[in-house]
Amino acid sequence: MSGRFIDNLPKVYGLYTGGFLVFIGLMAILEQMGVSAATLGILFVSFTILIYAAIGWLSRTMQVDEYYVAGREVPALYNGMATAADWMSGASFVAMAGGVYFGGYGYLAFIVGWTGGYVLVNSLLAPYLRKFGCYTVPDFIGTRYGGNTARLLAVIVLVVASFTYVTAQINATGTIASRALQIPFELGVWFGLLGILLCSMLGGMRAVTWTQVAQYIVLIIAYLVPVIWMSNAQGFGAIPQLSYGAAVDRITELEALHGVGTLMPEASQGGLRALTTAHAEAPDSALASWKFVTLVLVLMAGTASLPHILMRYFTTPSVRAARRSVVWSLFFIFLLYFTAPALATFTKLQIMDPALATGIIGKPVADVMAIDWIQQWSNVGFLKIVDTSGDGLLQINEFFMRGDIVVLATPEIAGLPYVISGLVAAGGMAAAMSTADGLLLAIANALSHDLYYKIIDPDADTRTRLVVARVLLVMIGAGGAFIASLQLSNILGAVAWAFSFACSGLFFPLVLGVWWKRANRQGAIAGMALGFAAGTYYLYLVRFAGMEPWLGLDHLRFGIVGMAVSLVAMVVVSLLTPEPDAETQAMVDDIRIPSGDSILAETH
Amino acid sequence: MSKNMTHQVHWQRTRNLTFITLGIWFVFAFLIHWFGAELNQTSFLGFPLGFYMAAQGSPLIFVLLLVWSTRRQEKIDDECGVSE
Structure with missing residues (x-):
């Protein structure tokens, strides 16, 4: 292969994808030869991490613009893949289908919110921030509004929002590593961190970009293959996403039969849940509709304010490429997100339908307890059966499980080979x-x-x-791993909080910085400080001080309060203080035009 | 036309496109989901329509919307002579 790496991307990643498929084939052969499931899991996870680490090593750099923005030469398509991997977390991969399984229609707010946010990114921010030419999101705030106070506030919001998010991710890597490699969870967390640092420390954004592209390829194959295989095996066709409508209808019938929503579990089983929510029942009151759309709004505005997403669009060669790469990002994300509800629906049908061989609800408890996957997952505490009624039959309120099972156990529920379980572990990782x-x-x-x-x-x-950048990276990673290893409960709450933190403090200062020339430093400072403080205080009140949520705005939706305060504070304070100087206003005009030099110099 | 004038025209067209895009976004992000229960009375491809829109319809429309608006924006940039 001749020429620079960047000119050979289709060849490099084509070979990589082919190589990965060959690897899967090889694992399947090993399985036939009698290699154990545990060994396959170890091979899958360690081999993929080794590849990422190699990419990280090859992408090492000592140049500032390579380290911060990958030299601004990532083509739109590849940046789209990298953003999709950046975006879809362990929670999306492992927990989203489980969320739909338990939450039904109400949980679909996450799917609408986490896709629609990219319309805001594309229309309001990404191309303009790319034209600006900043290295980081606070870089934009600091230069557009001027002064260290605004920059510092942006840094604070960024750190709080991203850190709440990153501990949950390190926790997820720890969970998967400990299960796949069969090591204790605490060790798994540090092992996961080591993998993460190998990908990012030497090459910064450049290394992270090229490993994320590789990771997207692994994760999307790992998500789609089992679902399509299972759907084919169950007679739903090769494109399950289009054909599961009948399954939704059937589940609605079965819900009446099994008493979903009327039979409630008698005692709680720790983190395990029984199914109590109807699958397709829409919000049917004004309050329920309000709760759905407010959650959608927080997730969308949060998407458009989270710096780890916005900074991906600083790496493209041009404004036009930044725009196009947002479209690619959304497309690549869409592939997984429109599959998740299909997976949730199939799994639910398989478990609930007494006419299917896999159905367990309504069957004798003794028979169900003898099933392989039931035993395997109850051994690790992901699943529990308690015959509270004592009638020897399994009722819907006697079957408890963790949402993660929907993705992790799919291969076993559907009777797929172990090689698929290894693939799923590599995808989650x-x-x-x-x-x-x-x-x-x-x-x-x-x-x-x-x-x-x-x-x-x-x-x-x-x-x-x-050097400072790398030392900080290691320190923050270690801090995140330490907190993750404490296993504080309710880590999933924290993922949703990151979105509310980010949009409380950053959404309006970012958007108005481009779209409202009159916005000035005082306004931005007020918007960030008051919005963030109001959101955080409201979270404290509803979550820890026992306050009754106002208008149904619970701890998942505190960003609504933060954003409202932020908008009002920013507009009022801006209008009460002098308008920005002519130079700043000219700068805003310049951001809006794609052509010409970026505002900040290439390296700064 | 002076450079300033073309820039003004460009921004006006960009802004109009953004408003239209966000209008469509608003309908599929919020408006239709407010009436999820009503939509569920109708069936589409075998799905209850409300469920379908939240699980697939809205995300799909967001993808198509971005393809459309990005093309429009590139045309505006080209016509105003401000593309890179």
């Missing part, structure tokens, strides 16, 4: 690692570029800056 990488880099870059270089030591030379 890729999803969690890629998101953790992006988040850690976003935090470390903001601290090294905005706090250290721009505020503390503007005379630092390139070498010092890059």
Whole structure:
């Protein structure tokens, strides 16, 4: 192969994808030869991590623009893949289908919110921030509004939002690594962190970009293959996403038969849940509809404010490529998100339908307990059967499980070979690692570029800056791993909180920075500080101080309160103080035109 | 036309396109889901329509919307002579 890496991308990633498929085939052969499921899991996870680490090593750099923005030469298609991997976390991969399984229609708010947010990114922010030419999101805030206070506030919001998110990701890598490699969870967390740092430390954004592309390929294959295989085996055809309508109808019939929503579990079983929500029942009151759309709004505005996503669009060669790469991102994300509800529906049907061989609800408890996958997952505490009625038959309120099972146990429920389980573990690992990488880099870059270089030591030379960036990366990663290893409960709450934190503090200062020339420094400071403070205080009140949520705005939706305060504060304070100087206004005009030089110099 | 004038025209067209895009986005992000229960009375491809729109319809429309609006925006940039 001749020429630079960047000119050979289709060849490189084509070979990589082919190689991965060959690897899967090889594992299937090993399975036939009698290699154990545990060994296959170890091979899958360690081999893929080794590949990512090799990419990370090959992408090492000592140049500032390579480290912060991958040299701004990532083509739109590849940046789309990298963003999709950056975006889809362990939670999306492992927990989303389970969420739909338990939450039904109400949980679909996550699917609408986490896709529709990209319309905001594309229309309001990405192309303009790319034209600006910043390295980090606080870099934009600091230059557009001027002054260290605005920059520092942006750094604070970024760190709080991203750090809540990253601990959940490190936790996920720990869970998957410990299960696949059969090591204790605490060790799994540090092992996961090691993998994450290998991908990001030496090459910064450049290394993270090219590993994320590789991780996207693994995760999408790992998500789609089992679902399509299972759907084919069950007679739903090769494109299950289009044909599961009949399954939804059938589930509605079965829900009446099994008493879903009327039979409630008698006692709670820790983190395990019984099914109590109807699958397709829509919100049917104004309050329920309001709760659905407010959750959608928080997730969308949060998407458009999360710095680890926005900074991906700083790496494209042009404004046009930035726009196109948002479209690609959404497309690649869509592939997984429109599959998740199909998977949830199939799994639910298989478990509930007494006419299917896999159906367990309504069957004798003794028979169900003898099934392989039931035994295997109850042994690790993911599943529990309690015959509270004592009639010897399994009722819907006697079957408890963790949502994650929907993805993790699909291959076993449907009787697929173990090689598929190994593939799913590698996919989950890729999803969690890629998101953790992006988040850690976003935090470390903001601290090294905005706090250290721009505020503390503007005379630092390139070498010092890059050393500081890497030291911070390791320190923050270690901090995240430490918190994850404490296994604080309710880590999934934290993922949704990141979106509310981000949109409370950053959404309006970012959007109005481009779209409202009159927005000034005082307004932005008020918008960030008051919005973030109001959101955080409201979270404290509803979550920890026992306050009754106002208008159904619970702890998942506190960003609504934060954003409202942020908008009002920013507009009122901006209008009460002098308008920005002519130079700033000219700068805003310039952001809006794709052609011409970026506002900030190529390296700064 | 002076450079300033073309820039003004370009921004006006960009802004109009953004408003239209966000209008369509608003309908499929919020408006239709408010009436999920009503939509569920209708069946589409074998799905209850409300469920379908939240699970597939809205995300699909977002993808198509971005393809359309990005093309429109590129045309505006080209016509105003401000593309890179």
